[in-house]
Amino acid sequence: MHAVPRYRFSDFVLSPRRRLLVRSGREQPLIPRYFDLLVFLVDHRHQAVHRREIFDRIWRDVVVSDSALSQAIRTIRRALGDDSREPRFIRTVARHGYQFVFADVVEEQDEDDWLPASELASEGGAAAEASGEDPFEPLLARLTRAPVTAADEEEQIDAAERLHALGTGEALRRLGRRPGHERARALLRAARWDVPAAGPVPLIGQPGALRSAATLAALRVRRAARLIAARWIGAAVGGALAGAVAGATGGLILAAAPDSTAPPVIAIVLAAIGAASGTLGAGGVAAGLAVAEVVTRSRRMAALIAGGAAGGGLVGCTVQWLSRWSLADLVGLQVPVGGGLPGLAIGAAAGLGYAAATRRAGAGGLAAPRGTARLRVAALTAGACAAAALGLSTAGIPLVGGTIHAIAQAAQGSAAALTPLARLLGEPEFGPVSRAIIGTGEGAMFGFGLALGLTRGS
Numbered sequence: 241m242h243a244v245p246r247y248r249f250s251d252f253v254l255s256p257r258r259r260l261l262v263r264s265g266r267e268q269p270l271i272p273r274y275f276d277l278l279v280f281l282v283d284h285r286h287q288a289v290h291r292r293e294i295f296d297r298i299w300r301d302v303v304v305s306d307s308a309l310s311q312a313i314r315t316i317r318r319a320l321g322d323d324s325r326e327p328r329f330i331r332t333v334a335r336h337g338y339q340f341v342f343a344d345v346v347e348e349q350d351e352d353d354w355l356p357a358s359e360l361a362s363e364g365g366a367a368a369e370a371s372g373e374d375p376f377e378p379l380l381a382r383l384t385r386a387p388v389t390a391a392d393e394e395e396q397i398d399a400a401e402r403l404h405a406l407g408t409g410e411a412l413r414r415l416g417r418r419p420g421h422e423r424a425r426a427l428l429r430a431a432r433w434d435v436p437a438a439g440p441v442p443l444i445g446q447p448g449a450l451r452s453a454a455t456l457a458a459l460r461v462r463r464a465a466r467l468i469a470a471r472w473i474g475a476a477v478g479g480a481l482a483g484a485v486a487g488a489t490g491g492l493i494l495a496a497a498p499d500s501t502a503p504p505v506i507a508i509v510l511a512a513i514g515a516a517s518g519t520l521g522a523g524g525v526a527a528g529l530a531v532a533e534v535v536t537r538s539r540r541m542a543a544l545i546a547g548g549a550a551g552g553g554l555v556g557c558t559v560q561w562l563s564r565w566s567l568a569d570l571v572g573l574q575v576p577v578g579g580g581l582p583g584l585a586i587g588a589a590a591g592l593g594y595a596a597a598t599r600r601a602g603a604g605g606l607a608a609p610r611g612t613a614r615l616r617v618a619a620l621t622a623g624a625c626a627a628a629a630l631g632l633s634t635a636g637i638p639l640v641g642g643t644i645h646a647i648a649q650a651a652q653g654s655a656a657a658l659t660p661l662a663r664l665l666g667e668p669e670f671g672p673v674s675r676a677i678i679g680t681g682e683g684a685m686f687g688f689g690l691a692l693g694l695t696r697g698s
Contacts, residue, residue, distance in 0.1 A: 246350035247282050249342045250328070252320065254282060257350045261319060268319040269436035273298055274312045281330065285340040288333040301613075303471070303606040305464050307394075313338060314398060315434060376414050379403050383427055384420030393459075400424075400431035408432065408439030422448035426455035433537055457535045464534040464606075471530040471606055471694060472523060478693020479522020479686060480515045483640075486685040487514025490641065490661070490678070497660035506655060510644070517559075517640050522690045524555030525587040529594060529694065533606055541595040548591030549584050556583020563643075576646060578638045585628045590687055593624030594694065607695060614695050622687035629683025633676040641678040645670050 246255040253262045256279045261268045270278065277298050281289060291309060299308070313330060316322075322329045331341045379399040387393045403411040411428065415421050425441060425448070432438035443449050443456070461468070491507030494500055528551025529544055536543035560579025597617040598607035609617055629639060638646060641658060648654035662674035 244350060245347040248346040248348065249282075249344060254279065255350055270316065270319060271434060271436055274315055274434070277312050278316050281338060281340040282345065285342075285345060288339040289337045291337040294337060301607065301609055303467055303608045305467055307463050310394070311397065311434060314394075315401060318398075318402070375406055376403065376411060379406075380411070380415060380418075380424065383424040384415075384418060386420070386423075396427050397431055400427040401435050403428065404432055404435035404438035408441065412441065417447050422451040423455050426452045426459060429456055430459055460535045461531060467606055468527070468530040468534060472527045474696040475526030475690050475693035476519050476523035478689040478691070478696075479518035479526075480689075481518070482522075482685045482689025483514030483516070483518025484511045485514075486682060487511040493664070494658065494661055497664055499663070500660035502655040502660070509656070513644065514640065518686060518689060520555050520559060521552065521583065521586070521686060522693065524551040524583065525590050525690060526694055527551045528587065529591055530606065532591070541592070541599070544591035544595040545588050546591070548594070549588035552587020552590070553580060553584035556580045559583075576638065577643050581637060582632050582639055585632055586625050586683060586686065589624040589628035589683075590621055590690055593621035593687060594691060596620060596624075597691075598695075609695055614692070617695055618688045618691035621691035622684045625687030625690075626680045626684035630676055630680045633679030634672070636675075638675075639679045639682050641682060642675050
């Protein structure tokens with residue numbers, strides 16, 4: 241087996257095997273992804289590494305924004321004492337990526353006890369206090385100012401990370417209720433996940449809690465707005481394809497069923513209805529899930545369930561109102577069209593299944609599993625949605641198939657009635673068994689298509 245070397249450069253030792261970055265006997269803590277990024281850059285130091293290659297290697301299981309990489313590089317530079325304007329270690333390659341540029345890097349075997357654990361010390365507030373200067377106040381002043389540009393906001397995130405390194409508790413104590421404390425607390429909360437030594441930053445029960453929470457949510461959404469849009473579009477496409485396949489399959493079976501008067505073209509009609517339903521439903525649920533996943537880093541499962549329910553419920557209520565209004569006023573049909581409750585229940589189920597299947601995804605990004613892991617997420621989400629659909633169908637609440645059958649029955653003479661399918665399933669009419677089987681299938685297909693689109697990596 242190939243031995244993993246350690247690297248010596250300047251007064252640093254980087255040990256991938258022990259997962260340590262040490263400077264003059266003092267450990268420089270980095271969160272796991274940032275440590276992996278530093279090792280990757282050092283290992284590929286003879287070339288400039290493209291940003292896409294970094295994302296594929298370091299963030300392969302999640303989709304993150306470019307700002308996540310910029311923040312990682314900034315944190316690594318701070319650990320190395322580097323300056324982006326005159327880099328000694330990491331150079332930014334415009335419109336490409338980054339390169340580790342320190343020339344004198346020594347590779348050596350990492351098998352001996354080169355540094356006893358007793359000699360390691362973690363940097364923090366003690367080193368800053370030893371300088372005789374107060375390191376907190378300049379950073380707190382920067383944190384409480386209203387930002388004017390995007391660069392100001394990045395500088396504030398950097399200040400928040402530095403305050404965590406100095407001591408989270410002391411930073412919060414000194415922050416108190418000075419003007420701008422709400423935004424500062426939100427920034428400290430946002431940055432704590434990227435500093436290994438950071439302590440908790442509570443919002444509930446603190447002064448200005450609602451404003452801090454709103455600022456935190458806006459900050460996270462703004463930094464990942466493009467990711468949310470891409471995630472929403474991908475899920476809508478997945479839902480549309482799943483709905484089209486389900487509708488076409490049901491239409492072909494319906495046309496081929498004994499005693500059916502439905503022509504083969506019914507498959508195209510049902511495929512179009514399924515695609516439209518899938519697009520709207522998946523788009524609404526995905527929007528709720530994407531926002532919840534970006535905004536929330538703790539209590540992720542509860543947030544995803546709530547986000548999926550909110551998105552699905554909103555779309556469902558809108559479709560339900562429009563359908564009832566158009567059927568009643570345009571064609572004079574009074575049909576019990578579902579929408580609000582099914583959207584709420586299936587959206588919540590999708591959030592539950594997706595959260596359970598992606599619970600190991602890194603915080604700060606959108607889960608993007610690959611290969612069999614992606615299929616596993618889709619299968620678990622499909623199972624959760626199928627269970628919710630079964631419960632709704634058992635309770636007599638119509639889904640897409642049941643609504644189509646109800647409209648066909650009310651219209652009299654429509655070939656879209658699902659009675660022939662019910663007879664294939666052993667019922668003389670479209671009843672509880674048929675409704676449950678068809679509804680469960682609808683839910684499974686919806687969840688599968690939603691999850692596949694939602695986890696599209698790029």
